[in-house]
Amino acid sequence: MSGGRRRGTASPALPLAPARARLRVLLPLPLAGAYDYGVPAGMVPPPPGSFVQVPLSGREMIGVVWDGEADPDLPERKLRDITHLLDVPPMTASLRKFVDWVAAYTVSPPGAVLRMAMSSPSALEPPMAKAGWRASAAGRAALARGTGLTGARQRVLETLEGELDGEAHLAATIAQRAGVSSGVLRGMADAGLLEPALIERAVEFPRPDLKRGGPELGEEQRVAGQALREAVAKKQFGVTLLSGVTGSGKTEVYLEAVAECLAQGRQALVLLPEIALSAQWLERFEARFGCQPALWHSELGSKRRRDTWRALAEGRVQALVGARSALFLPFPDLGLIVVDEEHETAFKQEEGVVYHARDMAVVRARLNEAACVLVSATPSLETLTNAETGRYAALDLPVRHGGATLPSVVAIDQRVTPPERGRFLSPPLVQAIRDAIGRGEQAMLFLNRRGYAPLTLCRTCGHRMRCPNCTAWLVEHRIQKRLQCHHCGHAEPIPPACPECGAEGSLTPLGPGVERVQEEAAELFPDARRLVMASDTLPGPAAAAEAARAIQAREVDLIIGTQIVAKGWHFPHLTLVGVVDADLGLAGGDLRAAERTVQLLHQVAGRAGRAEAPGQVLLQSWNPDHPVMQALISGDLAGFMAAEADQRRPGHWPPFGRLAALIVSAEDEREADTIARDLGIEAPGGDGVEVLGPAPAPLSMLRGRHRRRLLIKVRRDVPVQPILREWLSRVRVPASVKVQVDVDPVSFL
Known part of the structure; x- marks a missing residue:
């Protein structure tokens, strides 16, 4: 039978639909890893690092195409497609590796780390556009003819086609450049000479001027600065510890490294532990480069964060200074990371993904073939050990810049000369403050404790005011008339009676806080102009900058502060520093208590005598023979750190x-x-x-x-x-x- 099909033979196979391309997408969620998605027909598979929109559990999310192969065994029916490719510079391979590295090291979900690298979601959206004007075809023709135009209209068209490159611009910009009124532009639009057009708004960040010379460096500073320049010029990974006494010019030295990085056409990142420190730091940067760098910290508004993130990803930001979260920003060509005050515990993030920005800065520098500079007058034992074993290069600035000398440090034994009853400042410290202010100099009182008093107790029944959410006492803030927990933020009014026994007027503050020291200072030095510097009184960089201005302008005689005053500030007329409770921080079994205390108090002491007048530091202590006090008095910090290392090494305690x-x-x-x-x-x-x-x-x-x-x-x-x-x-x-x-x-x- 012709044309028939032989019985029992198979029919011709139908052609199979080509399998969709599939790829992995990491989402900014605390998930175990990337999810597989399909690439819709007609879309070229986006490369790793691309930002894409994908469906997840009935909603749309933005993620990043991640490295690695998708699961080939996942059934096609379970594969959902990418819905949109975002017009954003892709995440670099080095940043993707950094996300994976941090996740592995901290034992965290990669998506939780990715979320830190996507900290400005609005930056992933198309840039906002504004309405502007440009020359229409009729306008360009009229300009070419050179006839029939008033002088004002002629200038507008010449400005648009010449100085403004034929692009659309805001009406205000056109009018200002052409020297005309806005009415001229309205008339030209009515005449058809101008046409409306949308302007993509791209915020411009100033470019540092590399031709500006920095301040004159001393010989040791010059040698250290040149060594850092050479390290950056190699365009390869390396870590350098830049140590030196307070006031030795470490900032000016590492700005030489920043200058070299920018000259190489790469980007520089400087990390500061406290954003309040940025006030005077920004002044130094601007003096050196003629403009301020980009900023990144929690006080920035969402609009500025979006503009900065986008400009950085597009390579329009050359230098950025920020808090620890700046490590996760999308630098396309990071050539230098500086960690200033590298010993500071503020670089440790304690919530969410728990990481230490100093250590992660070293990792990010390695992944970017960048130089890393760790800076401190009191380096951490971990960093010192790495320098001693040769893992890090080391540079040291042993003397203060400009002929200034280190302050003398003296302990006031409170067992011998205690404060008067009900007070917290000892007679020798009170007299030293009077003498300094009498000479027209400035003095500082330091107490690392916010508020008025750390504990409020009932004199009748002994009840202590405690936070309902934490194992912590409520701290009295007398100015705000409230009790506050410094751990969770719980606050409540100071009650008129004890909540336990009902006795009225029986609640008594115990111990000193910075507000209580201010109250005592007001009684002892009524004519002195006083300023309290604490996180409560300086809520952001602007307030810190104003405080620094007032001190530098000698509008303040006595500064009273917490640890916010301990580092980074340069006050030339400050000659006396008094530490109210030098033993604070040594109690308890904390492994690093002694190390942290010596670092903090040495930094505080370093605020004194930074110019011509010699400085003096007075430490009120109940135990002046403690190794911490003796190290501060003798200035032998190296010996102290060596002794710390000897104590930790046998038990294999960090860094051993x-x-x-x-x-x-x-x-x-x-x-x-x-x-x-x-x-x-x-x-x-x-x-x-x-x-x-x-x-x-x-x-x-x-x-x-x-x-x-x-x-x-x-x-x-x-x-x-x-x-x-x-x-x-x-x-x-x-x-x-x-x-x-x-x-x-x-x-x-």
């Missing part, structure tokens, strides 16, 4: 070993105890591994959650992250319980 903490928290105390117990039962062991806990955290309740801690200590050669991942995988943690991982903890609260 590794620490990581697990912090278990839950609203239900029993749940917190149960999960902490289960983690303790499953605790890892083995050679070089030791687990301490579980135990209640010193702040056993924080923001309404009960907290338990476990601490793992390992030898330096034992990688701790795989141990942590295996440990956490053995315990099922309910959604109501949070287990936070803190690798390399700096706080043990």
Whole structure:
């Protein structure tokens, strides 16, 4: 039978639809990893780093096309398509590697780290456009003929086609450049000589002037600056520790490295621990380069954050100074990272993804083949150890710039000359302040404690005012007439009677806070012009800048401050620094308590005598023989740090070993105890591994959650992250319980 099909033979196979291209997309959510998505027909598969819009659980989200191959075994029917490719510069390969590295190191979901790199979602949207004007075809023809135009209209068209390159511009810009009124433009529009057009708004950031010379450097500064320039010019990774006494000109030296980086056409990032420090720093930068750098910190408005993020990604920002979060910004060609005051604990982020910006700055510099400079008058023991072992290069500036000398440091033994009853300033300190102000000089009182008093107690029943959400006492802020928790922010009015026994007028403040010192100073020095510098009184950079201006203009005689005054400031007429409670911070079993105290007090002391007049520092202490006090008095910080290292080395404590903490928290105390117990039962062991806990955290309740801690200590050669991942995988943690991982903890609260 012709034309028929033989029985039992297969029919010709229909052609299969080509499989969709698929790729991985990482979303800014605390998820385990990237999700697979399909590429719709007609779309060229976007390369890794592209910002894309994708569907997820009934909503649209923006993510980043991530590196690696999608799962080929995922059924096509389960694959959803990308919906939109965003017109944004793609995330660089180095930043994607950085996100993955930080996630692996901190044992965090990659998406949670990505969220920090997408900190300005509005920057991913198309730039906002404004209505403007440009020459119409009729206008250009009239200009070409050179007839029939008034002088004003002629100037407008010549300006648009010449000076303004034929592009659309705002009416105000055109009128100002052409020297005409807005009425001329309206008339030209009515005559058809101008036509409306949208202007894509791109905020311009000033370009530093590299031809400006910096201040005259001393010989040691010049040598150090040249060494940093050479390190940057290599365009390869390397870390340099720039140390030096306070006032030795470290900022001017590392600005030489910034200048070299900009000359190479690359971008520079400077990290500061406190954004309030930026006030005087920005003045120095502007004096050196003729403009201010871009800024990045939490006080920026959303509009400025969007403009800065976008301009940086497009390569229109050359230099940026910021807080620790600036590490995750989209630099297309990062050539230098400077970490100023590298020892500062403010560089450690304690919430969300827990990381130390100093350490992550070194990693980002390595991934970008960039130079990294760590700067401090009191380097951390970790950084000193890396310099001593040759991992970091080291430069030191041992003398103050411009002939200024280091201040003398003297301890006031409060056992011998205590303050008068009810006061907190000892007679020798009071007299020294009177003498300094009498000479027309400025003095500073330092107390690292905000508010009026750290504790409020009932004289009748002994009740202590405590935060309802935290294991912490409420701090009295007398100016605001409230009690406040400095951990969770809870605040309440000062009650007229004890809430426990009802006794009226029985609540008494105990101990000094900076407000109480200010009150005492007002009684002792009524004619002195006083200024309180604390985070309560200087809420942002603008307030800090105004305070610095007033001090430099000698409108202030006595500065009273917390740790915000300890570093970065240069006040030429400040000659006396008095530390009200030098022993504060030494109590408790904190591993780094002595190191942190000597760093803080040395920085405070460094504010004195930075110009011609010699400086003096007085430390009120109940234990002047303590090694910290003796190190400050002798100036032998190197010897102190060597002794610290000798104490930590035998027990493999950092930096000679590794620490990581697990912090278990839950609203239900029993749940917190149960999960902490289960983690303790499953605790890892083995050679070089030791687990301490579980135990209640010193702040056993924080923001309404009960907290338990476990601490793992390992030898330096034992990688701790795989141990942590295996440990956490053995315990099922309910959604109501949070287990936070803190690798390399700096706080043990």
